[in-house]
Amino acid sequence: MDEFAMGSSTETSYFGPTANPWDLERVPGGSSGGSAAVVAAGEAPFALGSDTGGSVRCPAAFCGVVGLKPTYGIVSRYGVIAYANSLEQVGPLANNVADIAILMDVIAGYDRRDSTSIDRKIAYQKALVNDVKGLKIGIPKEFFGEGIHPDVEKAVWNSIHKYESLGATWEEVSMPNIKYALASYYIIAMSEASSNLARFDGTRYGFRENGENWNAMVSKTRAESFGTEVKRRIFLGTYALSAGYHDKYYLKALKIRTLVKQDFDRALAKFDLLMAPTMPNPAFKIGEKIEDPLTLYLSDVNTCPINLAGVPSISISCGFTDGLPIGLQIIGKLFEELTVLRAAYTFEQNTDYHTKRPLEVA
Amino acid sequence: MITKEDVEHIGWLARIDINEQEKVEFMEKLNSVLEYFGQLDELPTEYIIPTYHVAEIYNVFREDVIEECLPQEIVLANTEYKQDGTFRVPKIG
Numbered sequence: 497m498d499e500f501a502m503g504s505s506t507e508t509s510y511f512g513p514t515a516n517p518w519d520l521e522r523v524p525g526g527s528s529g530g531s532a533a534v535v536a537a538g539e540a541p542f543a544l545g546s547d548t549g550g551s552v553r554c555p556a557a558f559c560g561v562v563g564l565k566p567t568y569g570i571v572s573r574y575g576v577i578a579y580a581n582s583l584e585q586v587g588p589l590a591n592n593v594a595d596i597a598i599l600m601d602v603i604a605g606y607d608r609r610d611s612t613s614i615d616r617k618i619a620y621q622k623a624l625v626n627d628v629k630g631l632k633i634g635i636p637k638e639f640f641g642e643g644i645h646p647d648v649e650k651a652v653w654n655s656i657h658k659y660e661s662l663g664a665t666w667e668e669v670s671m672p673n674i675k676y677a678l679a680s681y682y683i684i685a686m687s688e689a690s691s692n693l694a695r696f697d698g699t700r701y702g703f704r705e706n707g708e709n710w711n712a713m714v715s716k717t718r719a720e721s722f723g724t725e726v727k728r729r730i731f732l733g734t735y736a737l738s739a740g741y742h743d744k745y746y747l748k749a750l751k752i753r754t755l756v757k758q759d760f761d762r763a764l765a766k767f768d769l770l771m772a773p774t775m776p777n778p779a780f781k782i783g784e785k786i787e788d789p790l791t792l793y794l795s796d797v798n799t800c801p802i803n804l805a806g807v808p809s810i811s812i813s814c815g816f817t818d819g820l821p822i823g824l825q826i827i828g829k830l831f832e833e834l835t836v837l838r839a840a841y842t843f844e845q846n847t848d849y850h851t852k853r854p855l856e857v858a
Numbered sequence: 859m860i861t862k863e864d865v866e867h868i869g870w871l872a873r874i875d876i877n878e879q880e881k882v883e884f885m886e887k888l889n890s891v892l893e894y895f896g897q898l899d900e901l902p903t904e905y906i907i908p909t910y911h912v913a914e915i916y917n918v919f920r921e922d923v924i925e926e927c928l929p930q931e932i933v934l935a936n937t938e939y940k941q942d943g944t945f946r947v948p949k950i951g
Contacts, residue, residue: 569913582911611918612911679895690872697873699945701936710950711873719875727874732888734872735860748898750908755901757909790890806912830912 498527499723501546501579504554504795506530507786508725516558517854518820522779525558527551531589532559536854542599546576548584549681550799553811556589557774557823560813563589564596567831568806569614572607578692580685583803592850593841597621616831623837626845629663632767638674639772639798651815651822652773662846671759676752677801682793683736683749690733728789753804760805764829769839772798774811774823808833812840813849859889
């Protein structure tokens with residue numbers, strides 16, 4: 497995985513990048529890319545990831561597996577090193593929706609050791625029903641923005657038409673503030689990260705570099721032990737929270753979060769589900785984007801708005817382009833994982849994309 | 859736009875030492891991201907209430923009774939810098 501879950505490709509890992517089982521020259525997505533890669537390669541039936549801005553769904557899409565980001569608070573974060581705690585959720589990855597439901601039945605539930613844990617009992621396997629008749633699907637046009645790969649767009653629309661043939665209805669919907677979601681997301685995530693990672697000061701655990709006094713010890717320890725991308729995000733987060741810039745960046749981002757959330761509230765009041773591409777493009781080559789952080793950040797454009805709103809979202813395989821998987825993202829209302837899982841399960845029962853394995857697709 | 863001096867100051871606030879080469883590199887890459895963040899300015903938000911998190915949970919309290927906590931040797935197990943049941947650090951300042 498990417499170091500401290502900061503990345504969309506696993507290339508920032510201290511231990512080196514993970515390869516995508518579909519094409520070893522490409523990234524598996526990130527940050528939980530290793531989790532998706534082992535599931536896609538058949539090395540493990542299930543895996544867990546943490547999704548702060550798409551870190552379960554992006555690798556699920558790039559590796560052709562299923563990945564769920566549950567509603568914020570449904571799965572305990574106890575034991576997970578916090579990156580951006582107001583955004584992140586632990587989520588399952590597996591080869592099919594039934595396995596996702598089984599894993600959710602195990603990991604979801606109240607935990608007093610996580611102060612954001614929500615006490616709500618849901619039997620996830622009840623969602624495994626092959627029926628979408630009467631479901632109302634909204635298609636937010638802002639998720640089909642410029643730069644989207646034509647095959648991705650085609651595969652997602654084919655999926656929507658598949659749902660229509662199975663008895664669901666769809667309509668386009670506008671979510672005008674989505675275009676500001678990425679910037680808002682990154683400001684919030686980096687600000688929270690700069691605070692959360694302050695605990696890595698060499699005092700109580702982990703690496704320590706000696707210094708002549710406390711500040712020197714901490715500054716050298718952190719210089720030596722954090723990777724470049726982690727430092728960049730801590731720097732940006734520190735700046736966004738610093739005197740004179742807090743209102744311009746951090747507070748502004750939190751206000752925009754409100755507007756983005758309102759977009760979701762409005763759209764999900766009208767529709768049962770929203771559907772969109774998980775990633776605008778298929779898996780890119782190792783080394784292609786890592787030198788330019790902004791380009792890499794932009795690849796999270798369709799996944800990070802969901803974390804701002806806290807709603808559940810799943811990525812399932814819905815097609816291929818040049819032998820690389822394409823992910824369909826299905827977004828639901830808060831705590832309505834059952835509807836999300838039912839729609840995903842129904843798609844699987846009526847298509848065969850999820851049965852494809854690396855090396856089988858030309 | 860942030861300058862090399864700003865980068866130095868942020869490094870101090872974040873307690874991360876950076877060398878001369880990193881200062882220049884950070885300045886360039888941080889500025890390109892900050893320029894992107896600047897697009898938020900076009901949206902008026904004066905009367906919008908900020909959202910800090912979306913879980914409708916407020917003030918998670920527990921009864922004020924002593925509960926079991928981690929034993930001292932476990933807490934100190936992950937560092938070699940310890941003394942008399944405490945963490946040892948260099949002098950402050």
